[in-house]
Amino acid sequence: MTMAMAPCQHGGKEKCQTGEEFNATSCNRKIIGARWYGRGISAESLKSDYKSPRDLSGHGTHVASTIAGREVQGVSYGGLGMGVAHGGAPRARLGIYKVCWVDEGCPDAAVLAAIDDAIHDRVDVLSLSVGGVGQEYSGTLHAVQRGISVVFAGGNDGPVPQTVTNAVPWVTTVAASTIDRSFPTLISLGNNEKLVGQSLNYNAAMNNSGFQDLVCPGSCEAESLALGNVTGKTVLCYAPAEASWWPPQISLPYAINHTIEAGAKGLIFAQYTANNLDSLTACEGFMPCALVDFEIAHRIFSYWDMADHPVVKVSPAVSVVGNGVLSPRVVSFSSRGPSLLFPGILKPDITAPGVNILAAVRGSYVFYSGTSMACPHVSAVTAMLKSVHPQWSPAMIKSAIVTTASVTDRFGMPIQAEVVSRKLADPFDFGGGHIDPDRAVDPGLVYDVDAREYNKFFNCTLGYLGGCESYYLNLNLPSIAVPDLKDHVMLRRTMTNVGPAESTYHLVVEAPAGIDVSVEPSVINFTQSSSKSATFMVTFTTRQRVQGGYTFGSLTWSDGSTHSVRIPIAVRTVIQDFVADTS
Structure with a gap:
């Protein structure tokens, strides 16, 4: 999904393209234009999706509401994260450009066609939560040269170095970081020991049975679960030796599916920090699930190993917000620099909230995580800066965001980055730092670039010019x-x-x-x-x-x-x- 924002008074030329489950009345004073790009998409994929701007997966809706959603009271995910929700630029208007399709991803031709249409529509900001390692959209240069700010997600292939994508110098590339909110859940053992994990389990009805039998088959591979007789029991998945080659971002979804299929009634999954709590939404309606680190898992395992009849209870999670939560931290999955294609351009540029972001999906509110969720936060701030400083160029706005970012957390300590173990964050983790919108409004100084200068960069990437090393060094970036x-x-x-x-x-x-x-x-x-x-x-x-x-x-x-x-x-x-x- 890619979208663009334009204020009503801008005089844009947005088109409302109708289609399946999306008619002319679907556009309004908030969604002032919508298009979809189905050319070249297979007939099978078109059957599996809406042949219209309507969003099937929920990804684009989540991003759009994060940018420009109006204020809604009493929003939560089953009571978790309860509060008032609104987008970062709630008075902005949206133009929607649907370029991503089920089973087909986001074809380059569709993205480029959407960018061309967005330029014609005279949008102010392009927000693109798309991309992959080594993928670049040079066509965005045409948008920037017409005064349109372009903001990209930096990718979800971290913490591996050289995985950051969308690294051309004229765009703002966004990493993801945590916010000051967590969802601790109490794990009670039969020996009265109380431990704390993290969960999105909000359904108290699942816990009415109280304590359940605890089993520890080690791995949560289907074969191990079958041998462990897990039906009707809570399973501890504790296999630290596998973590080096089977990271939790991949192994957790498999563990959830396997334990559900095996008839288990609960899951406690041991992992190193991977910022993947939103994966537990797959447990909803089936069983309570919780994440623990290896230390907590070992205590549970030791109890299971020594008890004659080990039992456990996973209580519903609660929401904790504020000073008790160490934040922000650059998340494990956020792609890292240096850029594979352009090592002379420091990327990412900035980090923003991208973990357990609660936003609209199909008539409800859901937690999603990713640089796709961080990108719209920066897009919203970019839109606000354009509104305050309409004469600023895209380079000036990007500079204001990067140069005023914070490199310390809420306690004044250096921001950390999640890898396999935590470390102090560096520019290849978060660029200039964590976004600070209030300071960005009044940066004092900015580093501006005449957008025509980027033509030299583009020609250098094609091998058309000499002296490119000097050009890269002296390009007036922040x-x-x-x-x-x-x-x-x-x-x-x-x-x-x-x-x-x-x-x-x-x-x-x-x-x-x-x-x-x-x-x-x-x-x-x-x-x-x-x-x-x-x-x-x-x-x-x-x-x-x-x-x-x-x-x-x-x-x-x-x-x-x-x-x-x-x-x-x-x-x-x-x-x-x-x-x-x-x-």
């Missing part, structure tokens, strides 16, 4: 990536003052490890009579010649009070080019 530093390199950036006319900015350098960084000038003064733009030069010098890995840093321009304008840096030292970083 980030710096140097993937092949052999000795030293100099590059430039230009800032535009969008804050007070009279202001002075001082530079704070966080140098990447093993790299000397010098910047001239290190103080910039803006006055009423001076130019609104200022250029500075950055020199990176390696302290040792080594075929190394990436190290990270930042440049922050601060006026000492309101504005702190930070760009992330990633530098890799090399002795020679094209040496595989593997062993």
Whole structure:
């Protein structure tokens, strides 16, 4: 699904294309245009889907309501996450462009046709929760050159490095992070021990039987369950040795299906943190399911191993919101940089909420997770910035978002990233950091790019131009990536003052490890009579010649009070080019 937003007063030319289960009245003051792209889709897939803009899977509806849904009171998933729901830009209008189909994905031809139509429709923002590793949509350049901001999901192939997608420099590429909400569930053992897991189990009726027999067949493969006599019992799936080759994102759905088919009445699944709680919606109506880490699972296993008649009870989950939840954290599945195709462009650009996002699907509200859910948060902020600053270019809006992002959590500690174990997040996890809409409205300084400059980048990717390395380094992005530093390199950036006319900015350098960084000038003064733009030069010098890995840093321009304008840096030292970083 891809969609675009346009305010009513923009004078857009949106078309309401009718079809199956979607007539002319389906468009209104919120959905002001809708199109669908079925050319080239197989007859079988068209039979399995609506031949219209209507959304069958729910993915596009979820994304659309996250961007622009109006306020709805008392929204929850079976009582979990209860509260007021609305999109990030609730007064925005939507143009819907259906390009994704059951069993066919999102064909490039359909995406490009939709982008062309969106340009013709004069939309303001394109939000595209589509893509895959190594896939790029260069056609979005035409949209950006017409003043349309383009926001992409960065992909769900993390935590593997070099998996980030949609990495062309003119778009905003979004990673996913957690929010300050969790759903703990009490797990009671027959020896009166109380443990806590995570669950989306809200159906108290499933727990009316109280304690149930506990079995631990180890793996939840169908053969193990058949041998374990699990019918009518709660199953502990505890196989830590399998986690290295059978990650929980893949193994959990299989475990749920196998335990349901085997007639089990409950599931406790052991895993490392994988931010996949929404997978438990598959348990709804069948049995209570909970996730635990290996430490909790071992305690349950030890009780099962020693008890004569082991029993367990999985209670309904509760909602916990606020300071008790460590957040934000970059999620495990969020695709990581550096970009496979464009290592000289630092990606992703930003991270935003993308885990257990509650939004509309087919007349109800459901939790979904993914960079597809993070993307519309950034699209909504982009729309709001366009409304506040209608004269800003897409590059200025992207810069405001990236340079004002937070690199610390709600407690002032550095943001962490989920891998297999947690680590401190770096720019290849979250770009500039976690989005901060309030600060983005007033960034002080921005890094602007004339959209015609991107033509050089496009021609470089086709091999039509020489000197592309220098061009990549000096493209005026709100980030710096140097993937092949052999000795030293100099590059430039230009800032535009969008804050007070009279202001002075001082530079704070966080140098990447093993790299000397010098910047001239290190103080910039803006006055009423001076130019609104200022250029500075950055020199990176390696302290040792080594075929190394990436190290990270930042440049922050601060006026000492309101504005702190930070760009992330990633530098890799090399002795020679094209040496595989593997062993």
